Structure formats: C-alpha cells, structure tokens
Amino acid sequence: MRIPIERSPVKVYPDSKRVIARFFFNGEERAKGIIRRVMAINEQEVFGLISPILQDYSKRQRNITRLLHKHCNKLKHLFEDLNIDYDEVKHYRRLLIGSYFTHEYSIESAAFFNPSIVEDPDQSDLEEGQKRLIISFRAVGEGHISSIVFRRAIINKDNSINVIPVGNYIDEAEVIRNARYNKKLFFEKAIASIIDEGVLEVLKAKLDDQFEYAALRKIIIECQRVEEDDYKKLQYEKVLWLSDSYYEMVFSLDTDITDRVIFPYSELERKGIEDARFVKFTHEDGNPIYYATYTAFDGAMIMPKLLETRDFYDFKIRPLYGKGAQNKNLALFPRKINGNYVMISRIDGWNNYIMYSKNITIWEDPILLQEPKYNWEFVQIGNCGSPIETEYGWLVITHGVGPMRRYCLGASLFKLDDPSVEIGRLKEPLLVPNKEEREGYVPNVVYSCGSIINNDKLIIPYGLSDYSSSFAIVGLKELIDKLTSETP
Secondary structure, three states, rough: OOOOEEOOOOOOEEEEEEEEEEEEEOOHHHHHHHHHHOOOOOHHHHHHHHHHHHHHHOOOOOOOHHHHHHHHHHHHHHHHHHHOOOOHHHHHHHHHHHHHHHEEEEOOOOEEEEEEEEEEOOOOOOOOOOEEEEEEEEEEEHHHHEEEEEEEEEEEOOOEEEOOOOOOOOEEEEEEEOOOEEEEHHHHHHHHHOOOOOHHHHHHHHOOEEHHHHHHHHHHHHHHHHHHOHHHHHHHHHHHHOOOOOEEEEEOOOOOHEEEEEOOOOOHHOOOEEEEEEEEEEEOOOEEEEEEEEEEEEEOOOOEEEEEEEOOOEEEEEEOOOOOOOOOOOOOOOOOOOOOHHHHOOOOOOOEEEEOOOOOOOOOOOEEEEEEOOHHOOEEEEEOOOEEOOEEEEEEEEEEHHHOOOOOEEEEEEEEEEEOOEEOOOOOOOOOOOOOOOOOOOOOOOOOOOOOOEEEEEEEEEEEOEEEEEEEEEEEHHHHHHHHHHHO
C-alpha cells in the first residue's frame, strides 16, 4: 500500500507576460543597412519615432533607455566600418537604433516546472510558526531555452502555502568576468569539452599556472590572427566560450526576488540552464551559504555547473570537474560529512551514485549507490534534489521512470554518518501523476528538484507534466516508518 500524501490546492502557473529585452542581431550586413537608414532620418522624425516606443515599453521593461543604449553600444564597431563617428550620434538617435536591435523574450511561455525550495535568508517580520521560502523554477521560452526564475512564498504553522504574486518587471543581472583560472583544471575541462588538443597545447604553453580572462582573450586573438585554418580558429573561439562559463551575476538591490531571472549567458549554456537544485549549505563554523547544481546545455553538450549565493542578489557560477561531474542530476548534501563535501549524481543516466570530495568543484571516483529495482523505475532512478537531514538518516526524494516514460517520485533513507549505506527504500511510488496532472508540455511526469521539512511534514514542490507546479505534503513520521520497514 502506498503512503497517504496530500496534494495542495495551490498551483503556480507560467506567466507569458513576463518578458525580458534581449539583444537582437541578424548579421552585420543587415545591421549596417539599418544603421544607414536611421542615420538618414532627421532629428525631429527620430524623436517622433522613439518617443512612443519609450512610453509603451517603459511599462514593460525596467529602465528601457538603459537597455536601448546598451544594445546600441554593442554596434560601435559597425559605426566605425561605416565611417560614422559614434560619439557624435545624438541621444535619441542612439535609442532609436538600439530599439531596432532589441526584442522581447517571454521566459515562461513554453513550460514552467522542476521547482526547488529553500528557506529565504530573510526571516524577519513573520508571525510565529511562519517561514519565508524561495522557490526556483525552470522556465522555458521560445526555442526551448531554459532559465532560472524565482517565486517567494510564506508557509504557515499548519503548512498552508501562500505564493506571493510576482512583480511587474523582469531584470537580468550585470555579468562580471572576474575569475582567476587554474590552468590544470581549466584545460582538463577543455579536453572534456572536446576542444582540439593541438590548439590547447599552444595556449597552455603561453599561459601561467594561474591566469585571468583578459590574458587568455589577448592570447587567443593573437593566435586567431595568424591562424589560417578556419577549423582551428573555431577551436580557439570555443576556448573563449569555455572561459565564459566562469562568471558572476549581480542583480540590482531594488529588485524583488521575482524580478530576477538567471538567463543563459555563456555560449556553452546558450540552449539552457536546466533543473537547478538549490540547497542551504551550512559550513562547520555554522555560516550558511546557498548552492545550486544545474545542467548547462549548448544544444549538443552537457556541462554540470555550480552556482553559489548568500543573498540571492550576487551569484557566482563555475563549472564542475572530474569523472563524477558528468551527465545530469547532481545534488549536493547540505553539510560536509566526515570532513568531505558529498554529492549524489547520475553519471551514467540510469543509476544513482555517491561522491566525496575535499574540493566542492572537483568530483572524482563516483560509487554506485542505487540501481533501478522496482517496475516503476526500471528505465532510470535519480534524485529529486539535495538529501534532507533527519534524526533517522538522510532522506532522499528520488524519481523513477517506468512504462510509457512515466515519471514518479519515490523516497530512500541513508545512514547519517555513512550515506553510502541505504537504510530503506519505498517499494511503491510516493507520488504518481494523477488524471489532472498528466497533461502538459511533457505528459505523465511529476518531478521535483528539492524539498523541505516544516512542522513535521515533508513539503515537496513538484512540476506537473512540465507545464505548471504544485505542492505535495506527507507526514515525516509516517514516511520514515514506511522507509525503515521496507529495507532495500
């Protein structure tokens, strides 16, 4: 018999009105033609064209003039090619040119799913028994490009959940490339990214053991200038793409959490930032930090990455290295165990593995932890977010894929001081897509990227067939009793 589970009536739906303004570019020749045409318009006509655009889009975009200026500035080199002095181009004309190179992108228009949930760093001004939460989602728009978006929620002492309405604007962060690269690790990742080894050897010989982005970019430009082989020129470009995988994102302090979107920035994640698993990690000194593992996807290659933040304004992003940093489904334990960081992964696509490391970005020697065992998980088993510490052991919500590619949620329990030891595992699913949940962007799927415990209940946010999200609630004691009675 399956354990009783309560489905919350609260649903979180995508909102196609949530749009960001992106740079729009269709090639240099077309761009030059647009610039020539706009430059030929007189000043009065320029003002007449840009004024209604600013009035209209200021209601949809935070600081639209800054965005249009930014997009116009990206074209400076084309002005030089056209023998136009960019500094002499007046304010409104720059804005008008920028508007021709801007388009709105609806980040949630196609799908909205795979939530993860953590405590908000701000727990002020709450009533007794309440807790403020941050929920992340995978949002998908045109072209199946995934990004990370957020909602804030309040959970009460009776575990009722109130998801706060979103703000009026969406804001992208300022991206800062201030990484200092370790040559050995950087080139190991480059080899794993299938970049030409001859090109890598040339660069390795020219770089110090520790180097910065500016030094790498200068060397690559010099190498490309003398290189005649188009294939190798592209390989040099791919090294720059890899270097862009290390960056920092800083959001304005006047944005609400619902205003912030983590949109793909580097070329190696241009097709999506997938399935972020957030966890509140507590260091030995008691100081918390928030980490998220996610999958970067460029349309062909998968790269596991690590995101870290203390306040959800400033995010640092780095790739993960090693034999264990492969495929999808990496989830970090919320503290060190016996002096090691610990991670669950699914490096081969269908089994769960466990890994230990002294360095949070380097993961070697994955150890097989779980294989598909029951009929509802014969295709694959994986985690649904970071393990949760209980007095009885590490609770891991799993996903299983069975007949008709149906995704169900399960649960397992592992030993606290040695999480490679499985204490218990549900023989039947914890959550199965019901009649109302099975229709959507990807039918027959329930899936989660992270849960929490509140007032002796396990709260599982979950995606409904990749279209919307809701919450499931299960008694912790009942779940633990069931797990300990069903030994693996």
